[in-house]
Amino acid sequence: MNRDMTLKKLIHKDEQRYFVLALIISIIIYVSLLFYIEGLAVLLLLTLVSLFSNGLMLGRIRTNGIRLSTNQFPEVYEKVLELCSTMEIRSIPEIYVVESGGILNAFAAKSFRKNIVILYSDIFDLINTGNSDELSFIIAHELAHIKRRHVAKQLFILPAMWIPSLGNAYLRACEYTSDRISAYYINNSEASMNALTILAIGKSLFNNVNREEYLLQSSNDKGLFNKIAEKSSSHPSLPKRINEIKLYFENDTDYAEPRSKKPILSMAVTVLAACVIAFVGIEFGNDIMMAADSFLSDTxxxxxxxxxxxxxxxxxxxxxxxxxxxxxxxxxxxxxxxxxxxxxxxxxxxxxxxxxxxxxxxxxxxxxxxxxxxxxxxxxxxxxxxxxxxxxxxxxxxxxxxxxxxxxxxxxxxxxxxxxxxxxxxxxxxxxxxxxxxxxxxxxxxxxxxxxxxxxx
CATH class of the missing domain: 1.25.40.20 (Ankyrin repeat-containing domain)
Known part of the structure; x- marks a missing residue:
């Protein structure tokens, strides 16, 4: 299998489906607002507020966080450069480490044309515990968001992102894609699953977790509120993310869960409109994705x-x-x-x-x-x-x-x-x-x- 085909298969199937649906819905909303000036003004105002809030947050991070460089945690920065080179990310993002108060997390962001990765200090502390591959997975996961232009694409489908059932579904699919890409590029599925387990229980106890039991726990907990919590979240549950890596890279089927082949949308649309959207998505999905990627690519x-x-x-x-x-x-x-x-x-x-x-x-x-x-x-x-x-x-x-x-x-x-x-x-x-x-x-x-x-x- 050639490299391009491998990378294409790393993209979770729901990412394309939800993006196409969200893009079509957003276009419909944008066109509708052309005939409704007040609505267009409200959309513009909300967009500006979102951009301002994002800029203010990144400004605080840039002025207070520790930026990785050849003189600041050079070993980790060299790994970032290596990953960017391997992942064919031409523009090296800024990498900041910020105090997190015990929270284990990281995220990618965009400041106009500049990509930024923020690592919370408690997850960055993996450099002191000998879990460098686990940290590499976390970093590569955020770089995967940049490679797939997930943050930039959200600007094009902003109206649809405000529909919780659709916006969160797209974000969850993006997380699955980034997990796969990250595990693929660090070439260590075990470290990838360890990293996700660390997010669940921390840096000290993750080695003591019975992973098989943890996955079974998730499979058995199927209550109503569990489902609601999952559908309203922008991230899949950690057991599901671990299971996805396990299934994809180890060809294991013990914990496979049936997946719906149709996107689940809770929105007030007619049956006819839903059929049209589904048809366009299936027939022209690849073309739309290619056009969006082309439009978003650098000059x-x-x-x-x-x-x-x-x-x-x-x-x-x-x-x-x-x-x-x-x-x-x-x-x-x-x-x-x-x-x-x-x-x-x-x-x-x-x-x-x-x-x-x-x-x-x-x-x-x-x-x-x-x-x-x-x-x-x-x-x-x-x-x-x-x-x-x-x-x-x-x-x-x-x-x-x-x-x-x-x-x-x-x-x-x-x-x-x-x-x-x-x-x-x-x-x-x-x-x-x-x-x-x-x-x-x-x-x-x-x-x-x-x-x-x-x-x-």
Whole structure:
């Protein structure tokens, strides 16, 4: 079986069925609202509120969470890069770890064009328990949501997503798909089932769980309220998710449950409309899915940005040169305004910095937080990278949105070598930020007296 066919079979059959139905219903609602201005205004308002709430949540995560990088939990970040490469995800998502108060969870999100994965700290703690494959399953599961564009697709079927019986049914199917894809790419069904068991009982006790008994427990509990709870949830029950992996990857049929071949929808539609929707879904399902995927795919410019950023991030010099020779603009910016030069500076990759500078990269381009490649080089604590950027014309006094200059960053980081290099390049030690602090005051505040004495001269 070729690889494309294998991946196609990993997609749960209900995902396509529910998506097609939801898309058709959403189109009907959108068209209807064209003749009802008040309704269209309400839909637009609800959409804007949803986007604002999502942006606010992600903003809090970005400002407080720990972002994985080559300098922050590098072993896990390398695994993320490996998974993205294997799963053919060109644009590396931002990965954040946030305090969870004991909750075991993770989720994927989207900030305009940028994909984000959030790992709760208690699940990320698997790195300390020797369960790296289990953590890989959790990460790959969220990457699978990104690969399938599940979050983006929800925007197109937003009206249908507000119908609980349909919206939740689609989300549950997406979870099954992501479980399969994740287990397939980490190539460890046992670790995959362990990871889901961890979500049920925690990191310490999961090894003591009798999995067979747990699956039987789920099969025997078929009360009315259990069914209602399941149908009203956006996630399938954990025993069912474990069982799906068991059946799919181990070819075991002990706990198979009969599945309905028709989507169950609780909505006020006529029998005729339901038949039409079902017919269109069956006849044109593949075409609609392909069209949606095509519409949601990145533009060529965005693909160039993602490919360039990834090549720089992993230090692939030959690929970067190839892209530059093919005409890729050296200052392409990603969803956060990062240029390839910023990625190279963040990693302290002097060779990459020089290649990009020779290709015409501007060291004074700012990202959406008004930070430059020079500030990124200070984060990497690489004096050679700082000197290369300064020699190429980087402004040592360009401040960010808070008024922080490169000299303030260097002083606050306690690097006398970086402070010395910036002073020799003409950095002004008298500049003040929004709090009226100078680089000298930050050095004193953090106890770097030698740097403070140097700045005082």
């Amino acid at each position: 060529s410019v965005e693909e160039d940005t993602a490919v360039m950023a990834e090549a720089v991030a992993i230090g692939n010099v030959e690929k970067v040169k190839e892209l530059l020779n093919d005409g890729v603009y050296p200052d392409v910016q990603d969803g956060d305004g990062w240029t390839p030069l910023m990625w190279a500076a963040q990693d302290g990759n002097v060779e990459m910095i020089n290649i990009l500078i020779e290709a015409g990269a501007d060291p004074n381009v700012i990202d959406y937080y008004e930070e430059t490649a020079l500030i990124r080089a200070i984060y990497s604590n690489n004096v050679e990278a700082i000197n290369s950027l300064i020699l190429s014309g980087a402004d040592p006094n360009m401040a960010d949105s808070s008024g922080w200059t490169p000299l303030m960053y260097a002083a606050a980081n306690g690097s006398i070598e970086m402070v010395t290099a910036l002073l020799h390049a003409g950095a002004d030690s008298e500049l003040r930020d929004a709090n009226n602090f100078t680089a000298f005051l930050y050095a004193k505040k953090y106890g770097y007296n030698e740097i403070a004495d140097l700045l005082k001269k």
